[in-house]
Amino acid sequence: MKPYVLIAEDEKAVSELLLYNLRKEDYDVGIAGDGEETLIMIDERTPDLLLLDWMLPKVSGIEICRRVRTTGVNPNLPIIMLTARGEESDRIRGLDTGADDYVTKPFSTTELMARVRAVLRRIRPGLKEDRITVGDIEIDRVAHRVTRKGEDIHLGPTEFRLLDYFMQHPGRVFSREQLLDTVWGSDVYVEARTVDVHVGRLRKALRNSGGDDPIRTVRSAGYALRED
Amino acid sequence: MKPYVLIAEDEKAVSELLLYNLRKEDYDVGIAGDGEETLIMIDERTPDLLLLDWMLPKVSGIEICRRVRTTGVNPNLPIIMLTARGEESDRIRGLDTGADDYVTKPFSTTELMARVRAVLRRIRPGLKEDRITVGDIEIDRVAHRVTRKGEDIHLGPTEFRLLDYFMQHPGRVFSREQLLDTVWGSDVYVEARTVDVHVGRLRKALRNSGGDDPIRTVRSAGYALRED
DNA sequence: CGGAATTGTGACGTTACTGTCACATAACTG
DNA sequence: CAGTTATGTGACAGTAACGTCACAATTCCG
Structure with missing residues (x-):
């Protein structure tokens, strides 16, 4: 807590x-x-x-x-x-x-x-910092671990950062450019479409542990995490 | 007194x-x-x-x-x-x-x-114990002894400190740099890859006493001890 | 001082991740 | 409904990270 x-x-x-x-x-x-x-x-x-x-x-x-x-x-x-x-x-x-x-x-x-x-x-040694839960998805940023309904989900570094970012702002829509800036970093240049691919991979990984797609596609705007 | x-x-x-x-x-x-x-x-x-x-x-x-x-x-x-x-x-x-x-x-x-x-x-709650148990691994910091499923495990000094540090923060991921800072010391310079080698040795030693690898590799982030 | 144990490090094969393309699918528009 | 635009996804090649090994360097200890 x-x-x-x-x-x-x-x-x-x-x-x-x-x-x-x-x-x-x-x-x-x-x-x-x-x-x-x-x-x-x-x-x-x-x-x-x-x-x-x-x-x-x-x-x-x-x-x-x-x-x-x-x-x-x-x-x-x-x-x-x-x-x-x-x-x-x-x-x-x-x-x-x-x-x-x-x-x-x-x-x-x-x-x-x-x-x-x-x-x-000093007060709480071994404090579990930085945990976020949105719906049935939980991300532990310190342990670098993602679970859905208790089940472990393995994500690559980029997918992890992507989900992390979404979970910090559930419900909010981010353009591909925004995501590239924050998740990838403003200094690298990659195609905007790359975001699509990684969102796809993230979806696939999340789908594997049951439940439906928690990521909402907003046509001609970007992606967002469902708030639930 | x-x-x-x-x-x-x-x-x-x-x-x-x-x-x-x-x-x-x-x-x-x-x-x-x-x-x-x-x-x-x-x-x-x-x-x-x-x-x-x-x-x-x-x-x-x-x-x-x-x-x-x-x-x-x-x-x-x-x-x-x-x-x-x-x-x-x-x-x-x-x-x-x-x-x-x-x-x-x-x-x-x-x-x-x-x-x-x-x-x-100030009163200090939760004094650090002499013994910590995580999963089936137990470390006795006073006797400088490690056991798994009751069986004794011999570790070199560095491996011991490494495991000790992991066990104080189970589940948490540490970068190679963090581990070098805390386990090796902030004033020595060794290659980050050295951590890999020692983690490898620690793994090998722990594997010898049965059970599977209790150390989790988090790609592009570092290592962590499985909480169990 | 000399042998043993411990630790550091380069090399290398393996695995996992990444970005891009190409094409399929879906959603909008009139 | 047909054309257009946006999105989804499998495939693939390049790359970076990883684990292990062998050997070198260092430290320990009698």
């Missing part, structure tokens, strides 16, 4: 940047805009990680941190503090209140994501 | 400053001056926390970090990296290698102490 990361952040721009990047790394994400909301959302579903702004309306980040540590459902809930302040006294206060890590705004997203991975790896 | 903190730091001034402050906060403290010494001291008495300089003579800090994570007596040993470098790429590399936290020199002792408290306060 995907790790659930809760963002408690007042600034819209920051929280949406985080949302975007966390989703890209395949986490479940929730956003709380102020302190009260944060406490409620933690109660509703215990996050695996809390990205917590120091300054939050209504209830401050540091107060939330303290409450989680002393009274929360999961007192060990990993917390990464976000703050605009850089003064040392505050940093120490943040860590001593029980935050596991501390990032100063403006932060680099790449670095923050690395910290997120570091914290989550 | 007092927590035992091991300092691995080349600079005398820094390590003595740390020693002084850690003792003041009532920790047991050990000091290792270079990489080799660090590895020996970890063997002698497993620390509760390692303060690890990035640049160490003989064996680099990052290499020690990696070894602790992949082959150490306690792969979950908390590590705080100390470094003079501040470049982002290094910071990320440090975190991704498995460091729990990261402090840039010159650091404030008060802040570092706060981080030490933060790390030690």
Whole structure:
């Protein structure tokens, strides 16, 4: 199951940047805009990680941190503090209140994501990342494995990437050119018709494990994965 | 019992400053001056926390970090990296290698102490076991012994580490580069194809004790251990 | 130091994947 | 319905990846 990361952040721009990047790394994400909301959302579903702004309306980040540590459902809930302040006294206060890590705004997203991975790896060692299920098809991007109705399906590298891409955007139609750009790479030149052949191979492989064709041909537009 | 903190730091001034402050906060403290010494001291008495300089003579800090994570007596040993470098790429590399936290020199002792408290306060769930079983294969990391269906299997050091790493992440595919980084070490250069040969040897050894090939080749991606 | 064990690497045969063509089939259009 | 356009698919040849072997280099150990 995907790790659930809760963002408690007042600034819209920051929280949406985080949302975007966390989703890209395949986490479940929730956003709380102020302190009260944060406490409620933690109660509703215990996050695996809390990205917590120091300054939050209504209830401050540091107060939330303290409450989680002393009274929360999961007192060990990993917390990464976000703050605009850089003064040392505050940093120490943040860590001593029980935050596991501390990032100063403006932060680099790449670095923050690395910290997120570091914290989550600690909490859930051997975490199964990156699994997507659409209908009866499941793709495990880490194990590089595809199953349909539990049955294993062998795909070549290109077919795998193709399916992977479709499954990241179920229902959406992609032109042959788009698929070539993203699945093949923008720097190689191959005929557009090649996509047809590989879609055909992918279909064949998926058909072998029962069920009907999950790929929809959209005439004069491209292909899409059925949402189901 | 007092927590035992091991300092691995080349600079005398820094390590003595740390020693002084850690003792003041009532920790047991050990000091290792270079990489080799660090590895020996970890063997002698497993620390509760390692303060690890990035640049160490003989064996680099990052290499020690990696070894602790992949082959150490306690792969979950908390590590705080100390470094003079501040470049982002290094910071990320440090975190991704498995460091729990990261402090840039010159650091404030008060802040570092706060981080030490933060790390030690944290409870580490799911300590890595001495023994792992995947399918009919069992690996005993303490006794350095591998069995399949009860039968003993002799593996060379590299094959052992390779299998160990696979078994820590069953099902997950690793590229040759990843395997070289983690199993061989980030500082040695060997051909990627070397992995093939060792995987071949591992396969052969495992096949000898009956059963079929537990290692899955993922074309153009790498290798993985079958989960079973 | 010398033999044994372990590890690295070039060579080579084999397999699997890929892109393209040619033609068959299906879908649109008027 | 016939012509046109778009799509499906088998065949094939070129290529890259793979597994294994043989041997070289290195390390280990007495």
